[in-house]
Amino acid sequence: MAASESPAVEADRQALIRLIQDEAVFHGDFTLSSGKKATYYVDMRKLTLDHRAAPAIGRIMLDLIADIPDVVAVGGLTLGADPIANAIMHESARTERPLDAFVVRKEPKDHGRGRQVEGADVKGKRVVVVEDTSTTGQSALKAVEALRREGAEVVAVAVIVDRSTGAQAAIEAEGLEWRAAIGLADLGLDPQ
Secondary structure, three states, rough: OOOOOHHHHHHEEEEHHHHHHHHHHEEEEEOOOOOOOEEEEEEHHHHHOOOOOOOHHHHHHHHHHHOOOOEEEEEEEEEHHHHHHHHHHHHOOOOOOOOOOEEOOOOOOOOOOOOEEOOOOOOOOOOEEEEEEOOHHHHHHHHHOOOHHHHOOEEEEEEEEEEEOOOHHHHHHHHOOOOOOOEEEHHHOOOO
């Protein structure tokens, strides 16, 4: 996990950890999007779409990728990445290095311009794929594949919560940098 140099961002991170623990961790029997079974589920959409958490998520994630040179846009596979990319975009607008956002559809549109990547022009640009949480990395890699077809240079995948279940290895096997803001240990959870 990347620890911020900024006390303000670390305070945001600690507040977000408390919110996740209090409101976004559900215990029971769950099937994840990867098909894997889990005894708890971290429902980050509950917080990425919450007015209390979204600004902090934008600041935390922006800080997490701040040292990656020449990145111009962030986004990922719809729906999970959309509020994260928007939070980062809004927070970055207050900095000397504003970032745009993009959305990667699960499939190209079958009408209009037939696009799979919407928003920022990514051709020839350095971009970061963002996600709320990742189990196997397959959603992020689907976004990476679509972005590469559009001519983007994907340089990293950044997630809010690292489930420690293989996503990092899958992302790094594609030659991409892996970044995570919060780990399971931060949340008092064990890997499954």
